[in-house]
Amino acid sequence: MNNPLALIIDDEPDILELLDMTLGRMNINTRSATNLTQALALLNSQRFDLCLTDMRLPDGDGLSVVRHIQQHCPNTPVAMITAYGSLDTAITALKSGAFDFVTKPVDLQRLRELVNSALLLSRPVAEPAAHDADDPILGASPPIQQLRRQIAKLARSEAPLYVSGESGSGKELVARRIHALGPRACHPFVPVNCGAIPSELMESEFFGHRKGSFTGAVADKPGLFQAANGGTLFLDEVADLPLSMQVKLLRAIQEKAVRPVGTQQEEAVNVRLLCATHKDLALEVAEGRFRQDLFYRINVIELRVPPLRERREDIALIAQRILGQLAHRAGVKVPAVDPDCMERLSNYRFPGNVRELENILERAFTLCEGDSITAADIQLNSSPIPGDEAALTQIDSLEDFLDDIERKALTLALEETRWNKTAAARRLGLTFRSLRYRLKKLGLED
Known part of the structure; x- marks a missing residue:
């Protein structure tokens, strides 16, 4: 079997030599380019298993390399080499499709970890099947098919990911699937409900502690970051973290290291961070409950999980799976679902x-x-539905009844569009001016 082939792009001879020697000791063959023109010529002439590119090149920048690879050879993982402290540049690269980044001066251990992860991704990606037996995400609706394609793509990245969606929509299932399809699948997946940890214990739970560091600390204990080392740390309901803990979390993400309670020594950790919340994080930032710098760091890429009402055609399949599991646990036959019952379920909004x-x-x-x-x-x-004879007894005033229906429809449209009034008006088939008038009439707008 041939050794993997890597493309190294940098205009500094010392960096090229360091990268070439390091990868050579890992039995990886290399080709070098000192500018963008040479790099694109090499990419067009042969296939590479990995690409490492500097951000600043004499005739362009590394982002051009990232975009070229995304378009012409998407199965080649590309990592960005950036100057120390240029995390904004690294985040831009991740959003453009880079697999990961490493800062100068290059930490060789970090580089080797990155390269090993990248080589696991250099194999071609199969189109996700609609009914993969290992896929816990059920459904074949267009929103779910799109979600599967996004998951398959994002599993190949090391970028921090923010999974957004309503309560009960399956955000943890999505996070687990991303982990299972990625290069960290053989390492731990550690889920954390941030709202369930008492604030006074958060630092110890996240970063660990040393024996005797506080009353009750009778032994050394690793934290959640250490438990997830090499794998994925999933922070559910991250918006519930207090501001004091948000500061510490930001430092851990930036430094890729944590300091256990009771020690001055930092421990390096290698985790992929996935976060989720049912809250609108941008609104939490605007109202001062969530740090803006942390928001930008964890929200490099956002993945939205569609609510059940946007994929009603999946309800029957999901219902059958749930009933099958219930029947298996009870040791009985799976009950049938009457057609009128399934129709009621399919027409229900499932908040x-x-x-x-x-x-x-x-x-x-x-x-x-x-x-x-x-x-x-x-x-x-x-x-009650207008025209239903039995329901007429529940209506005292037709005008009030219709206002109530209109108020509910407007509220639901605004919730579905995250209170984007232009989108809500489009969703209801109204002009923006008409929507504003109705909101004011019904007391829904100041």
Whole structure:
């Protein structure tokens, strides 16, 4: 089997020699370029398993290399070499498609880790299957197919990733899938609910502590960063971190090192950071509850998980999987779902998303008396519909009733578009001016 081939791009002879020697000791063959023109010529003439490029080149910049590789040879991982402290430049490179970055002066241990991870990614990527047996994300709707494609691409990066989505939409499943498809899959995936850790214990939980550092510290204990070393650390509900902890987290991300409580020595850690929250992080920043510098650092790339109401065609498949799991645990036959029951489920908005669907079906599975689940078993509340004779008794004032329906529709459209009024107006088929008028009329706008 031939040795891997790497392209090194830098106009400093000392850096080229250092990189060539380091990769040579790893049994990696190299080709060198000192400017953008030479680099593009080499990329067009042969296939590389890895590319390392300096940011500043005599006739261009490393971002041009990144974009060229993304367009013409996307299976080649490319890492950026940046000056120390130029993290903004590194983040720009990651957003453009770089796999990772290393700063000057080059830390050889960090470089070797980066190269080993990159070589695991140099194999071609297969298109994700709609029904991969190992994929915990169910569905074949267009939003889910798009999500799978994004996951497959983002799994090949080391960039910090922010997974956004409503409560119960499956953000942790997405994070686990990204880990499983990436080069860190054989290392730990450590999920953390940031809102569940008492503030006084956060530093110890995240960074570990030494014996005797505080009352109750009867032995050395590694933290969550150390537990995830080599793998992925998933911080769920990251918006719940107090500001004091946000400062410490930012330093750990920047320095790639943590300092356990009770010691002055820092420990290097190598983790990929994935974060999630159901809150609007940009709004949290604007209102002073989340640090802007930390927001920029963890939000290099955002991946949105669609709510269940945007992929209604997946509800039947998800319901069958949930009922199959419930029946397996109970040791009974999987109950059928009556057509009218499935229609009710398909038309329900599921504000709690997949988690709410699980709760509804678990309750129905427990309470149903026959071999099938009916509409009565799922106990969904529905608003009265105009024209329903039984519902007319619930209407005291037609004008108030219609205002209430309009108010709910406007609120739902604004929530779906994150209170972007232009997008909400488009969603409802209204002009922006008409939307503003209706919001004011119904007391939804100051």
